Amino acid sequence: MPPPSSSPTHGKKKSASAPARTPDQPRHVDNALLADGRLVRLTIRDGRFDAIAPMADAPACADALDLGGLLVLPLLVDGHLHLDKTLLGLPWMPHAAGPTRASRIETELGLMPTLPLSTAERAGHLIRACAAHGTGTLRTHVDVEPQNGLKALEGVLEARAAHRDWAQIQIVAFPQTGVMRAPGTLELLDAAIAAGADLVGGMDPCEVDCDPAGQLNGIFAIAHRRGVGVDVHLHESDELGLFSIREICKRAKALGMQGHVTISHGFCLGHVSESKARATADLMAAAGVNLVTHGAASHPLPPLALLREHGVTVFAGNDNVRDIWSPYGTGDALERASLIGWRADWRTDAQMMDAFDLVTASAARGMGLTFSPVAVGEAASFFAVRAGGVAEALAARPVREIVVRGGLVLARGGVSSQSLVSV
């Protein structure tokens, strides 16, 4: 299929300035290329796909939005972000922290209160940056620690409410400064769930707290009592990390929380022999413990295909996007999946579909959410790019020509909307 020749345009030019359409009026989106190769008209009504029909059968409609053969894909799911930490929206700030986790924590505690933008404002910038790249669902960790209490959470809750139409946002109450070493944190984590956070977080139970039983018992108890999930940052290396994974799996199983527990990073899985990785993958699969990765940067990538083969739900997220921890990142989940595919040595179209799955269906499953494919009856949520199929989109990561969520236009030409109107 030759590349489409034009940007998405309205059948009638003047319709761009026509009165906003009401959601119950049907809206035709023409010449949409589906991932299976069909060229279709998408009909949207009340924010849902009302019909999807071959273009060949579609009666002429002068008022349709013509995608001109752009590939239409479901919105992306980013499984690991830090909305509260981002510096997006501010002028560039050079990386100020030293190379240790302790220095980054300390630098962050010092710098964040001095920023001229609030948590809600910065989080909003990142939500919209993600949306401009086609992300409609995300999980964010939010710092909950004694010095600032629930302040960051309150800011992210405010941003979440203000961006209700932009994204579904899961919040992990994240004990960035440790749990046992920072007295009062367990109570704050509990209060965070009461205040609206969706999961209890954890953080290197051995390396940070030097008390894995204490941290894991504490966070799992809150999660179990509150009926929410757990997502633990695990940077610990090699055997130390494997030990923590085993301790996490033990608790997930004992408390019947299978499917609701995620390990973030799990670098150790890329440090150990294949046989140890396989044994750990079996444990994780049996305990319903998921893995979310950002591509592991300077670590060996965990064996993602092996983990998937063993039944572990593996998904992906961008992690830090221009913050005190890392100056890198743009919030593009498609780029993240491409990067992970490259690092995983996934080259065939089937393998590239696996990479795409890390930021779509598997991510939703790992987060306990229902995934919205481009299908009749589903929310009218999609993005469109110049590509012949999923693999090409993953490789080229073209500009997201249009991003639509529940029938509302979140972005055009890679730029997020000023205000949301129906497509």
Added chain:
Amino acid sequence: MPPPSSSPTHGKKKSASAPARTPDQPRHVDNALLADGRLVRLTIRDGRFDAIAPMADAPACADALDLGGLLVLPLLVDGHLHLDKTLLGLPWMPHAAGPTRASRIETELGLMPTLPLSTAERAGHLIRACAAHGTGTLRTHVDVEPQNGLKALEGVLEARAAHRDWAQIQIVAFPQTGVMRAPGTLELLDAAIAAGADLVGGMDPCEVDCDPAGQLNGIFAIAHRRGVGVDVHLHESDELGLFSIREICKRAKALGMQGHVTISHGFCLGHVSESKARATADLMAAAGVNLVTHGAASHPLPPLALLREHGVTVFAGNDNVRDIWSPYGTGDALERASLIGWRADWRTDAQMMDAFDLVTASAARGMGLTFSPVAVGEAASFFAVRAGGVAEALAARPVREIVVRGGLVLARGGVSSQSLVSV
């Protein structure tokens, strides 16, 4: 500094359709932000920077190209590409090769002759894609092997001639199918240099040829006799790769070819202990043997900072861009540098400048070329992006709003020009 508010525009809108200016007429490019923070007028005449002066001192000029505060950076240098292999310009082709190097070679030999676009056409697509990302100098390896002889080289020579104004292109005659195991290859490599290639290539002298002395003696003899450099693809792991590096260094020194020899990839440097890496770095520095990396994908990244500290010239390149070997890649050298910085755990502005250096000054030095900074008397070559400085540009990799080489506009808004006219 707030982000600039507008795309580059002409002072007078009608100047866009005015008669093409002649190169000897001075052309003002206003509100260019330099990497050192100065906001300047660039005056271009005869394809060179004739003057660079603070905007505050610049007399009004209605006909200037106004960059509106965009950051102006020197053109990028891509140190490792395969122009002859790319499938750019064709509809997406799923990855067809198996996971071994042998399968990729065999698949390529079978598929390439069946493509509907010539080598020159595909190479041209990639040169222009690189240009649209701000690359004005590149080194390409071109397959030279018994089955197709110099055919690929002829195609790339044709593309190079046709794109003389787009990029300075170095060609490595690359023995993709081996040297000793493919009789006739040494003669072809010699003929390739005679025909216009600039360096002699090599390929895993142990793993592919099982005759490191034979391959290295052969290729170094041609290079020495012809007075050209050497660039060896080295994927060999661990001690095997270190052995090959030592053999390469030995010959570079013995033949007085210091500075003209490059190792591509050198994955082994990321596989060994720090002490072995340091010893090898010392050997390479003493022998004037450079390293070019594409970020090592599924391998540990070679210790780039350590190599630089030991005096090795390290640079970067994109390697395969959508070809039979890899479906990934876009030809963006800034993205490549960003990816390498991320993998290298380089976070401070100084470290991010180091990453940028891998695709600018160090790359030119590694290729034996003079680097063109944005300075009076230099070629008027630059690209402009929305960023406050080099580190932000590296992190965000914004669209290249305009790319100019020798006073000619290669691209605007990330899209390569149809024909080249003066800025």
